[in-house]
Amino acid sequence: MQSSYKPPIHIDAPLSNKKYTGKWVGTGISCGVDSMATLKEYTTEDVADDYKLTHLLYFKIGAHHGGHAQPVPEELENRIFRDELQVVKSFCKKYSYPLIIVDSNINTLSNQMWGIHDFFEVFEYRNSAVMLMMQNHFSKYYHATGYATFMGFVMDIHKGLEHNEWWSLPLFSSDNLTVIPANMAMTRIEKTKYISDFEPSYNHLMVCWNGKKCGVCPKCIRTQVALDWLGGLQKYNKVFDLEKYYQGKSYYLRQIVDQRKTDQFYCELYEYASENGIKLPPPSNFFRDTFYKLKSLCYRMTLGQLRR
Numbered sequence: 001m002q003s004s005y006k007p008p009i010h011i012d013a014p015l016s017n018k019k020y021t022g023k024w025v026g027t028g029i030s031c032g033v034d035s036m037a038t039l040k041e042y043t044t045e046d047v048a049d050d051y052k053l054t055h056l057l058y059f060k061i062g063a064h065h066g067g068h069a070q071p072v073p074e075e076l077e078n079r080i081f082r083d084e085l086q087v088v089k090s091f092c093k094k095y096s097y098p099l100i101i102v103d104s105n106i107n108t109l110s111n112q113m114w115g116i117h118d119f120f121e122v123f124e125y126r127n128s129a130v131m132l133m134m135q136n137h138f139s140k141y142y143h144a145t146g147y148a149t150f151m152g153f154v155m156d157i158h159k160g161l162e163h164n165e166w167w168s169l170p171l172f173s174s175d176n177l178t179v180i181p182a183n184m185a186m187t188r189i190e191k192t193k194y195i196s197d198f199e200p201s202y203n204h205l206m207v208c209w210n211g212k213k214c215g216v217c218p219k220c221i222r223t224q225v226a227l228d229w230l231g232g233l234q235k236y237n238k239v240f241d242l243e244k245y246y247q248g249k250s251y252y253l254r255q256i257v258d259q260r261k262t263d264q265f266y267c268e269l270y271e272y273a274s275e276n277g278i279k280l281p282p283p284s285n286f287f288r289d290t291f292y293k294l295k296s297l298c299y300r301m302t303l304g305q306l307r308r
């Protein structure tokens, strides 16, 4: 039987209590819904000057997994990183934000040295660690939270980082840097609605797991469906292929129904549809679908015989 005991880690490094006076305020920018919502929230006029965003950050530390289980081939990780970076650079240039890029091999090294971890098990530690390396410049770092857990929160450490990030993230703060969870009271649909009147998102929204605006990965599907229901999809016609979306819409809605019990975001969409009287298709039925496939096959075979 394998022991789950892991020996304590001893770090052999000099200690420092140096106080810095960094004034920069940063957040990660992937141009996704979370980062756009954070950007909007902390650039509005009513935000105090020392809380206003000054810099955007883009890290390669394991997030470019394409929605696959780790580890992904390095070429794929690098390709997704480069594709997204093009969008991020274009966004920062257009809206005059200084951009700091961190291109690290920590994901490859970590997988080799400490075993394979899903990025969702480590992203909070890694983002905070990178920021702590730059604490001489930054006073605040906004971490865009994944989904709302603040309302009706039930403490459960086994539910993973995203569930617990609103209380655990600030624990990574130091005397110099404050780590702040952003948008933690908004659900994904509320965030999507929040950014749908944020003009900078219209041409630069980038939610695709494949880094290609594919339109068919779960992140593309859920964002298009949410924008469609909220009446804002047309504003994103440079980001999504809307004709392709409307052609596949019934299939995407079926995906939401079928996967609502295993996918948190599809579950949110399903509940939103129920609460707002949006009609969804019935769940897939294996026996019914197989029956229709067999019927179609028989029909085509009979047709083939008749043609002979």
Ligand SMILES: [Zn+2]
Residues within 6 Å of the ligand: 207, 208, 209, 210, 211, 212, 213, 214, 215, 216, 217, 218, 219, 220, 221
């Ligand atoms: Zn996609």
